[in-house]
Amino acid sequence: MQKRKLGNSGLEVSSIGLGCMGMSYGYGPASDKNEMISLIHAAIDRGVNFFDTAEVYGPYVNEELVGEALAPFKGMVVIATKFGIQMVKGKQMLDSKPETIRKSVEGSLKRLRVDTIDLYYQHRVDPNIPIEEVAGVVQDLIREGKVRHWGLSEAGVETIRRAHVVQPLTAIQSEYSMMWRRPEEELLPTLEELGIGFVPFSPLGKGFLTGTIDKNVKFVSSDFRSIVPRFKRENLEANQVLVELIKRIAAKKKVTPAQIALAWVLAQKTWIIPIPGTRKLERLEENLGAVDVELTTEELTDLNDALSKIEISGDRYPEGSDFAKRTGK
Numbered sequence: 001m002q003k004r005k006l007g008n009s010g011l012e013v014s015s016i017g018l019g020c021m022g023m024s025y026g027y028g029p030a031s032d033k034n035e036m037i038s039l040i041h042a043a044i045d046r047g048v049n050f051f052d053t054a055e056v057y058g059p060y061v062n063e064e065l066v067g068e069a070l071a072p073f074k075g076m077v078v079i080a081t082k083f084g085i086q087m088v089k090g091k092q093m094l095d096s097k098p099e100t101i102r103k104s105v106e107g108s109l110k111r112l113r114v115d116t117i118d119l120y121y122q123h124r125v126d127p128n129i130p131i132e133e134v135a136g137v138v139q140d141l142i143r144e145g146k147v148r149h150w151g152l153s154e155a156g157v158e159t160i161r162r163a164h165v166v167q168p169l170t171a172i173q174s175e176y177s178m179m180w181r182r183p184e185e186e187l188l189p190t191l192e193e194l195g196i197g198f199v200p201f202s203p204l205g206k207g208f209l210t211g212t213i214d215k216n217v218k219f220v221s222s223d224f225r226s227i228v229p230r231f232k233r234e235n236l237e238a239n240q241v242l243v244e245l246i247k248r249i250a251a252k253k254k255v256t257p258a259q260i261a262l263a264w265v266l267a268q269k270t271w272i273i274p275i276p277g278t279r280k281l282e283r284l285e286e287n288l289g290a291v292d293v294e295l296t297t298e299e300l301t302d303l304n305d306a307l308s309k310i311e312i313s314g315d316r317y318p319e320g321s322d323f324a325k326r327t328g329k
């Protein structure tokens, strides 16, 4: 497996990481824990050393799963987790108060069975706590040896700049894929300027870009996609034009649509490390195969040309929802 560096930080990880969220949260009922531990081990066998989780996934059970699976590989893997979203009476609440972060870090260290968190992201920017204060707390945690690197998720560029002055950021994690290219406008140029790595989440468009989801799909209520506008029947239908494009290119290059979706993300910058999520070994192998799919400059230009003519239907979060309000802050 090839490696990539997260910006100027020196943190080197496999070119594709593994998003572990869906193993216990967000995409329907949790999968069998032992099967998921085997899957994580299979990822390690295939050269993956970068694993993504968060305190709020479950909450807690996803970190516990990742901690148990990776316990035998201490020091050989890079574990990223996130703070800043608390569950209060079944509802997600932003909370990056210093005392909450301190409590979170202790819980995550315990569940992940490590002495230091390799990469600790603020999951969403808390509008009530200045980012400088958050950066200061993380700086203390780094000095105490509890955290090695830090990052932000779905933060706007002004917040990123302010945070980076206090404590240099290693990575930003935000949604990015062939169906969500907003980061190209401001975010990617800012990260390039500051030497910060980028970790795109949902690089497969939450599964849509793989060509396996059609308009007749029914999501259970514990599957986040059941409330996402993009996954409404009419939008799924309208957006098939994108899937058709990806399928055409995949057929031409004798690879799969998922591999084209990931190869496209990888081709944008050398400091981008996508973290596709899956619960299935054959899909894990398929996704990792994307590192060997080379898109020539000409192919990329043609592809981007075609992409720019496709208008994506449906938002990535329900309009006016807390999910939508928390991004880009």
Ligand SMILES: NC(=O)c1ccc[n+]([C@@H]2O[C@H](COP(=O)([O-])OP(=O)(O)OC[C@H]3O[C@@H](n4cnc5c(N)ncnc54)[C@H](OP(=O)(O)O)[C@@H]3O)[C@@H](O)[C@H]2O)c1
Residues within 6 Å of the ligand: 018, 019, 020, 021, 022, 027, 052, 053, 123, 153, 154, 173, 174, 200, 201, 202, 203, 204, 205, 206, 207, 208, 210, 212, 258, 275, 276, 277, 278, 279, 280, 283, 284, 286, 287
């Ligand atoms: N920072 C944040 O706010 C945030 C938000 C969302 C996600 N994340 C992180 O990013 C990771 C990845 O994002 P994501 O899981 O939302 O989206 P994704 O990686 O774009 O897509 C995952 C979905 O695609 C399916 N899939 C994966 N590989 C496939 C393949 N080769 N063929 C067909 N279907 C395939 C998976 O189903 P199966 O599992 O059934 O294979 C799953 O439903 C998460 O695990 C999480 O760690 C972070």
